[in-house]
Amino acid sequence: MPDAVDPSDEGIMEPLRFPDPGVESLQASVRRLMAESQQQARLLDSLSSRPEDTTFAYDGFAPGPPSPRGSRPEPRFILTLDGTAFEAELDALSDWVTDFLLPTYGAEVSTAAPWCLQWTEHLDVVGWLHGLWLAYQQHIDPEAGPSGPAVWHRDFLTHTMAAVRAPGGPLSACMTSPDRPSHRILPSPHGSADAVPGSVSSKAAA
Template sequence: MPDEPGETPRLDVPAGMFEDIEDLKAQLAALTAEVQALTEGGEPGEAPDDAAAAGGESDDGTDEDEWQYPPFILLLDPPQYDDEMRALIEWVECVLVPGYLAEPSADARWCPEWFEHPVAIARLHALWLAWQELTDPASCGYTGPSVWHRDHLDPALRELRSSHGPFAGCTKNEHQIDHRLPGIVPSAWRGAGP
């Protein structure tokens, strides 16, 4: 029987198509923002600095959350740095180390005192931020974990564990911290707890 006027037609759509559509919407929104930034003379990914954007209002007058960039951990001051480090340490020690780091070797180094290496902290924090975004099916669909492995985990581990990476001076029996910047070790590792 044909559909009657005003009645919503029944559509049989494969379940995965909805995730694909949401991914396309997110990509379109990102490209639109990039084009807008470029046409207004800004840099891609840069938040617009016109009065409406700074006030958090859109063109239709509704309030929107102001765009916030993810924190770069090495630029944070206490207590934000300490909070971010506690969360990063938990993720590295509970997810990354047991799941992805086999026995260290000369070709695949790892330092159990990684938190004393600022370059390692920066790379692992970036890896963790990507993991948070790409393991959430609501924001990236079901291909997010694959993208995280290919685009984030594999390159980060290659750099961290290489013979010229931040753990180059660390061996199984010796930890080399001569290159550590003073005052970077988080208070979380000095016995301060939540």
């Protein structure tokens, strides 16, 4: 039975008090639910204000900020470049050939597989190897999938090296033995290489 309230006590109503212990338990449950609800609301606000990160780790590469599409310049075939752009691309290609391609896939020099230490002077060889390098960059990209490197070996590496180092290929007049370094540019149907507008020397001077 609730305590009686004296209406003459300056008109202030005292709150009703229920001695039933079940009411206190109910009040505690309500307070706990309200606290949990506030905590969930703060968590939702925090998640909604956090920028979405769509970059994921792949093959040991840590995720980083997503780069906008088109932020990197599109690769251009080296034989379409001139002047300093051609020289810069040729330097990068030379580093890849010297540091990776030859140590890994450079078979022994012989009459069946000639080579030239001055291969950068052979415009056709530069074109072949630059195409191989572009394909390499494409097929080791994570977007190429796990089979990307195998596709590069099958469709690009074997064919390119066979064409460049063929006995009758562009380097056939150059070094056929490591003990006899040699360099010679075979004349084209237009005459000497220096006279051809698209030669390495003319591109570097452009």
